[in-house]
Amino acid sequence: MQFGIFTVGDVTPDPTNGRVPSERERIKAMVTIALKAEEVGLDVFATGEHHNPPFVPSSPTTMLGYIAARTSRLILSTATTLITTNDPVKIAEDYAMLQHLADGRVDLMLGRGNTGPVYPWFGQDIRNAIPLTFHNYDLLRRLWREDVVDWQGRFRAPLQSFTSTPRPLDGVPPFVWHGAIRSPEVAELAAYYGDGFFANHIFWPKEHTQRMVELYRTRFAHYGHGSPEQAIVGLGGQVFMRKNSQDAVREFRPYFDNAPVYGHGPSLEEFTARTPLTVGSPQQVIDRTLTFREYVGDYQRQLFLVDHAGLPLKTVLEQLDILGEEVVPVLRREFDALRPAHVPDAPTHASLKAARDAAAAGGSDPDARPAGGATAGVGNR
Amino acid sequence: MSRRRLAVVSAGLRVPSSTRLLADRIVEATSDELSRRGFEVDLGVVEVREHAHDVVNHLATGFPSESLQAALDLVAGADGLVAVTPIFNASYSGLFKSFFDVLGERTLVDRPVLIAATGGTVRHSLALEHALRPMFSYLRAAVVPTAVFAAPEDWGGGDAQGSLRRRIERAAGELAAEVARREPARPADPYALTATFEQLLSGEGTDQG
Numbered sequence A: 001m002q003f004g005i006f007t008v009g010d011v012t013p014d015p016t017n018g019r020v021p022s023e024r025e026r027i028k029a030m031v032t033i034a035l036k037a038e039e040v041g042l043d044v045f046a047t048g049e050h051h052n053p054p055f056v057p058s059s060p061t062t063m064l065g066y067i068a069a070r071t072s073r074l075i076l077s078t079a080t081t082l083i084t085t086n087d088p089v090k091i092a093e094d095y096a097m098l099q100h101l102a103d104g105r106v107d108l109m110l111g112r113g114n115t116g117p118v119y120p121w122f123g124q125d126i127r128n129a130i131p132l133t134f135h136n137y138d139l140l141r142r143l144w145r146e147d148v149v150d151w152q153g154r155f156r157a158p159l160q161s162f163t164s165t166p167r168p169l170d171g172v173p174p175f176v177w178h179g180a181i182r183s184p185e186v187a188e189l190a191a192y193y194g195d196g197f198f199a200n201h202i203f204w205p206k207e208h209t210q211r212m213v214e215l216y217r218t219r220f221a222h223y224g225h226g227s228p229e230q231a232i233v234g235l236g237g238q239v240f241m242r243k244n245s246q247d248a249v250r251e252f253r254p255y256f257d258n259a260p261v262y263g264h265g266p267s268l269e270e271f272t273a274r275t276p277l278t279v280g281s282p283q284q285v286i287d288r289t290l291t292f293r294e295y296v297g298d299y300q301r302q303l304f305l306v307d308h309a310g311l312p313l314k315t316v317l318e319q320l321d322i323l324g325e326e327v328v329p330v331l332r333r334e335f336d337a338l339r340p341a342h343v344p345d346a347p348t349h350a351s352l353k354a355a356r357d358a359a360a361a362g363g364s365d366p367d368a369r370p371a372g373g374a375t376a377g378v379g380n381r
Numbered sequence B: 001m002s003r004r005r006l007a008v009v010s011a012g013l014r015v016p017s018s019t020r021l022l023a024d025r026i027v028e029a030t031s032d033e034l035s036r037r038g039f040e041v042d043l044g045v046v047e048v049r050e051h052a053h054d055v056v057n058h059l060a061t062g063f064p065s066e067s068l069q070a071a072l073d074l075v076a077g078a079d080g081l082v083a084v085t086p087i088f089n090a091s092y093s094g095l096f097k098s099f100f101d102v103l104g105e106r107t108l109v110d111r112p113v114l115i116a117a118t119g120g121t122v123r124h125s126l127a128l129e130h131a132l133r134p135m136f137s138y139l140r141a142a143v144v145p146t147a148v149f150a151a152p153e154d155w156g157g158g159d160a161q162g163s164l165r166r167r168i169e170r171a172a173g174e175l176a177a178e179v180a181r182r183e184p185a186r187p188a189d190p191y192a193l194t195a196t197f198e199q200l201l202s203g204e205g206t207d208q209g
Helices: A021-040 A059-068 A090-102 A126-146 A186-194 A204-220 A245-256 A268-274 A280-294 A313-338 A349-361 B016-034 B047-063 B066-076 B094-102 B127-138 B160-182 B197-202
Strands: A001-006 A044-049 A073-080 A107-111 A147-152 A157-161 A175-180 A194-199 A233-241 A276-279 A302-306 B001-010 B039-047 B080-086 B112-118 B148-150
Touching: A001 A021, A001 A073, A001 A313, A021 A044, A021 A313, A044 A059, A044 A302, A059 A073, A059 A090, A059 A349, A073 A157, A073 A302, A073 B197, A090 A126, A107 A194, A126 A147, A126 A186, A126 B197, A157 B127, A175 A186, A175 B047, A186 A194, A194 A204, A194 A302, A204 A280, A233 A245, A233 A313, A245 A268, A245 A276, A268 A276, A268 B039, A276 A280, A302 B127, B001 B016, B001 B094, B001 B160, B016 B039, B016 B080, B016 B112, B016 B148, B016 B160, B039 B047, B039 B127, B047 B066, B047 B094, B080 B127, B080 B160, B112 B127, B112 B160, B148 B160
Parallel strands: A001 A044, A001 A302, A044 A073, A073 A107, A107 A175, A175 A194, A194 A233, A233 A276, A233 A302, B001 B039, B001 B080, B080 B112, B112 B148
Antiparallel strands: A147 A157
């Protein structure tokens, strides 16, 4: 199982002292957080993509390329890449480029973003969010899988004899997660292609996440990628930890009460009861995180949000130390012990390449879609 | 015997509430009429005041508490709705509006709705026509023609009382008729796929309006 962190990249004032980091400070802090994630033994760093203040990460592959050069093991990902308003041609090029630079330590999560005006700013219409997702992803897949593409569609200029360069590393496109909060159509998209499904999870009650993941798993099996429990699921979660849970609550409360995403609604207690937010001791975070599999099944990737609500960098780095030293090693052991053998790991570049080579040796087409048979999702990509 | 469910959304703030009193009389008249037509009636009541904080929290965070979810489900599953608000500043109360703001936008499509209001003076009565009716029309509800307004004098004796009773009976009859001629409501499943993959890929099957 993979563990990592995802960051929204918001510039939020620290409510305890009013301090607002500069954009430069925040961008550098995100890099520091990513490097720390590798140092403490986490597997994944994923950055958001936004095109409006107070968010800084408009250019994910620039940041991830820089982080790639300073890490050796960390998987670089996104949360999320806007499949609606980005040109799929540019996504194909940018992430293939990043694959080469990062020696394959790249995957990405596609999503729709949260700000209405981004659509018109990029010449699109928010009411087309779902058609844009399906259309653009179809083109993105072809650009990565076909050397020469002729294409015509509703949302961008036609392509004749177009080759997206560089070609994906080793001819293996990056693994794609489809992130969704509330669109069942996105679960269907992920299921159809046998891609990963990432349930945002963090601002929603578990009953909701359970239904979305259940839909994805059912449709994954329907399209012949394996049994429902072999589908590739990721979850978000957000935590704040101190040795003693009372200290965690006392320290985090002013951040919760004032953060744009949390504050002035339900109390910290109500919010933690209804969402994955866990504020307490490392043991409480371990116990809570283990309950996630009770309603989504065995899953492959857990990403934590730790740099939220205006917390200072020093505090975030302390959180990462606790995650790496006390929480994730226990979670790895516990989740691994609970997971049946036929449930696959999250695909990586190496596993996808091996599956592709094995399929080629066996004479079958690894990209056949939908795939038949009852092999694991990894083998069917 | 066929069953139908009636829901009441009452946005009065005081206890006892004249808004709730009006709601009860309307729903009683509607139930009687449905019984005469051979239906068994299940009744559910949402007192919006009991969900006041949860409604605001839902607006702020995007998800309902469990008890608010139960109230929203009750409305979504109703075959007929009686919606009653006090009139504040020439319109529905903010809390009444907020409750419907967190109800899914398509929940009330083609659902029979009776609108009613209470106010400190009869001069507020047209708020039903310029505030409530347009809101429910936007939600594509089937709002019955007669709206019921109760001013303080309507609770007194004499002709005023008879007039309120007649308006309630007329409106309740209209609501009962709309409920009776429809199949039982089947609330939409937010997790259900409504289009095939091919339709989604071609851009059909998604509501772009």
